[in-house]
Amino acid sequence: MTTRVRFAPSPTGYLHIGSARTALFNYLYAKHTGGKFLLRIEDTDMARSTEESTRSILDGLKWLGFEPDEEIIYQSNNADKHRAVVQKLLEEGKAYRDFTPKVEASGDVKAGIVERAKENLDMRANPFRDLSNEESDEKAKTELFAIRLKVATIGKTSFDDEVYGLNERDYSETEDLVLLRSDGHPLYNLAVVCDDIEMCITHVIRGQDHLTNTHKQILIYEALGKLPPKFAHLPLILAPNKGKLSKRKHGEVVSMTTYRDAGFLAAAFRNFLALLGWSSKTEQELMSLQELTDIFTLEGIHRSNAVFNFDANDERRWTDDKAIWMNAEYIRTMPIEDLLPFVKPELKSAKLWREEYDEDDKTWFENTINLIRQRFFTLKDFSNQGRAFFSEDFDFDKPAIEKNLGKEPNLKIWLPELAEVLETVEDFTHDNLQEVVKQFCESNGTKLGVLLNGARVLLTGQGVGPSMLAVIETLGKDKVCLRLKSQVVWNLSR
């Protein structure tokens, strides 16, 4: 039997980092086993579900490269089927009508749950549980009712989780869960089970916050006379304070689209995500999607929750530093031809792209990207820090001006002079330039570093970057001489 797994987000916000990892693991497991990866949008909560969220989630998945193998299922389309199933359970006496008036949730829902739980009520004490069919039918003509599953009094549900092992729960711990709301709306646990059955799901891989739901769902499977699928629950991803990582509290860092928009490579972020809650148990950490799918197993999934580490007060650590490092690592080590397709749109959106980069200047462009990528962290850096390589219109970094130009007043004279010298250079390549610049330094009695780093600011606007001689060679004689003579920066520093 081929494995069929599904990722089933509810569209009540953008694609959360934890959901993204759930999607990843589902995807990896499907591909590893040669099975299918399916997508189901659980939009049954009409009050909170939005189309915008659905779009955002789809965008996030697309960016990560997880295209479903079959048509996307929208759970809300199956409501009639869900109701039919409940009707059947009702007729079979496996469910019953509960005429207790609905109590509207007010204030803190969680607190209310805890309060009620303290009373330690008998879960089977519902007065309508054993109403005769006749009485129930009669009452149903005039009164509203929810439909609950009739959970047996004695016994327990159990399942062998692929990650957490054997889970058991006494029936007495589980209430007669509501299947259908009094307004006829099917509830989550029912909908999930019905859809998973219809989609022939073989493995349910989801967050461990569903561990107790699983017991309820197994009860539904049993009532339906169906065999439950295998379950694999994933450890949670926590915030730095080990609390819940929430959209409300933590904002953008948890959204997938943030990373796409911040210039992350999907490959890098996937790789980072894979290492959160799963381990290959080898020392290799950099893995392509193919490598990940090859070695991914459910046994490698951890039981302990992982912390997504970031510091909202530190600009450089706005997200997990390993994620940033991973992205930088990909940018500077991936095959240049694989990187270029990502650089192009980035430059385009910054209006720095020129068609020649794909044609006559292709070699120059490749060499340049190859040179500057060594110190970049995100795709954004190509259009920000790397701007001077593609445009005359670039900014000068203030600290760089002070550090590299401020200490040696003579630079204001030397740099234009250097331009004069460079203009006469025929062989404008690294080694020869080195000789020329060295000689220039000697005759002026200054150090190579002072001069080159001063030039760095005028030529790139930055205080740091690749080897200056390589930069000079890459920029070419015209631009170099023009910028070295420019007075703009000197006026700025005044």
Add this chain to the structure above:
RNA sequence: GAGGACGUAGGCGACCGGUCAAGCCGCCAACCUUUCAAGUUGGAAAUUGCGGGUUCAAAUCCCGUCGUCCUUACCA
């Protein structure tokens, strides 16, 4: 309140009874030297939450304890 899960350096995490407890990120330093947030090399950092027990031997097994998290809805 109840049920459950988890607990190895700041973070991710190896080691699932047997040498000085891997590796990665981060941090620090040196080197390179024309800078650096790159590269190379090195370093600091964990009495494996705590306390018992089993054993010749425990991070690894058992019990307790503390802490954290999840669940406990006519939300998903």
